[in-house]
Amino acid sequence: MRILLIGYGKMGKTIEQMALSKGHQIAGTIDHTNAGTLANYTPENTDVAIEFTHPEAALGNISYCLKSGIPVVSGSTGWLDKFDEAKQLCEQNKGAFFYASNFSVGVNLFFHFNEYIAGKMQAYKEYHVSIREMHHLQKVDKPSGTGITTAEGILAHYPNLHGWVGDDDTQKDKLNIISEREPDVVGTHIVTYSSEVDKIELGHIAHSRAGFAEGAVMAAEWLKGRQGVYGMKDMLNL
DSSP: OEEEEEOOSHHHHHHHHHHHHTTOEEEEEEOTTSGGGGGGOOTTTOSEEEEOOOHHHHHHHHHHHHHHTOOEEEOOOSOGGGHHHHHHHHHHTTOEEEEOSOOOHHHHHHHHHHHHHHHHHTTOTTOEEEEEEEEOTTOOSSSOHHHHHHHHHHHTTOTTOOSEEETTOOOTTSEEEEEEEOTTOOEEEEEEEEOSSOEEEEEEEESOTHHHHHHHHHHHHHHTTOOEEEOHHHHHTO
16 A cells, blocks of 8 residues: 555654565655645545644644545544544545554554443442553643543543543543653553552553554554444454
8 A cells, every 4th residue: 555654753653664564655745844745646646645743733634534535543642622623524535534642553452341340330429530651752632542542531430520631631520641751661550449458450551553553554454345333443344
């Protein structure tokens, strides 16, 4: 496949290496230095786009792809307040859009187990649930998209919790997400159920970006020939 990389930072470069190792071609790369060249890419020279950029740029990039007929896989986080707009654009243009806050197969299994455990633990009111996420210093959004997705999986089973709050705030009726930024941390997410007598934890620790890149390329391969809005649950049949 001819893959356009929109966003050419650490993740974009890792995806490039993964795509090439799987026999794909790179149709081009877009970053802040050549953002205007995005208009040069069409279905005639691009089979799919993989988009990992900043929150303020994500929707514009996704919109261009959908309006131009290019299937797009996005992993940008921090823009999900506009996600419904992207879904509508996909439907209007009969396009193909794949979104995940995290493309790691391991993380998506973590999401699956997180929801299952939350469904069981909500009956035990003596346990207080919280989330801690750690990333590298360059991580722009806080909490992480993966942390928010983890929170949503818990909140679906906790009717007494009304949304989540970041670590600068604590409210009894909200789920707390503690965010930490440290050098050289790829990504760590830990869900803790704590009582006066013990503690239960479910966690995922990424050792490198390779797992994220492999999942993004898998999503691009899977999306080809499809129409609609999809996510990792669809691809992994979870």
